[in-house]
Amino acid sequence: MAQKRKVRIMVAKPGLDGHDRGARIIARAYRDAGFEVIYTGLHQTPEEIVEAAIQEDVDMIGLSSLAGAHKYLFPRVLEILREKGAEDIVVCGGGIFPEEDIAALKKAGIKEIFTPGSSLDEIVKWVEDNIKPR
């Protein structure tokens, strides 16, 4: 049956911090919005995240981080995407970050940053408006 293309999103949690409640909540919100979510679990390296994103042919990677590793890990994901010629995959981040970090991350090419102030509805809405299946 010819059908509409489905948005595919990878939710990943780089770094060493030990729980993924936030990532699971956002994964469920995406599913309930009709997206296909590939959830890869904890402790992923940027290399692993990019490799999985390519094999899964996702439209977007949502990175979540609490432990302050974002400053290095998020841009590193972008860098590897570029190396692999996969910079068309949009990268977003979520977590608690100082203002100046948010500006720096966006400058590095992270398309959007969600903070605890963003509601799930707002996040889903942003994805619906900005992520089109490639």
Add this chain to the structure above:
Amino acid sequence: MKSTAEKVVAGDIRAVARLIRDIDDGMPEIREVLKEIYPYTGKAYVIGITGAPGAGKSTLVDRMITHLRKEGKTVGVLAVDPTSPFSGGAILGDRIRMQRHSMDEGVFIRSLATRGHFGGLTQSTRGAIDVLDAMGKDFILVETVGVGQDEVEVVKSAHTTIIVVVPGMGDDVQAIKAGILEAGDIFLINKADREGAEKTAGDLRLMIDMDQEKYRKGAWRPPILKAQAVADKGVAELVEEIHNHGRYLFETSDDIKLGKKRVRVREELTDMVEKRILEEVINNITKTAEFDRAVDSIVSGDTDPYTACEELVLPALGLSE
């Protein structure tokens, strides 16, 4: 510029990933690509793994990959999880258990959602199997939850079908649907560390051995194995049995082999014809101005859906007087 098919055959990961997406999304362009790659298929050994939710299928697949890689084989994985019937979305989490293989170039893992399009899962999974086969993967592991008809259909087309059960669920063995039981080439009792593994094995043996006549005639007698996938216990034995079953398949006489192939090809072609007819006929009816007008008329109360349906369908099938 290389064509998509050429890239796939050359093992280009992005091309492979994209083609599987297009197959899953039902893009019409894929038909030509699938035709082009078909001559490069037929070399991979396909293993289906099915069983109840949470039985340990993904953990098992993870371990099987390790064993097959040690043998120097390349591996493709298709992990199917259910689509939410409410939103059409899905959380595909099988990859979590297979993380350790993500940097291994000899392994390609893809998560698929059931999506609930009728007969579509079988179609798109078969398509994806062909793609991984054409890209040169030696083994293709397909994981599905053994609940829906479609999911079972998928693993049935594998060379070897493994049914994963866990002990201690009371009626677990009785709960295995007849169709699934017949499809099993190997039964694996996972989480054998749990109480009741012996009893489950006994119950399974009874059910499988019912038809002794079949085995006297030389049919494959499904072994019942015990494993603890998390601890990598019993997985080497499982892989060994898969190879045994493979040898059984390929050592049976050419007549039987060809006969089996005929049966499989006939089944797959029938499926494909069914799906194509549905697609063409339904598009012919629903993508018309007439259809839109019928919707309007029902909404405005000028007609009822039963009449409208008849008026649309009968002429399209040449059945109206």
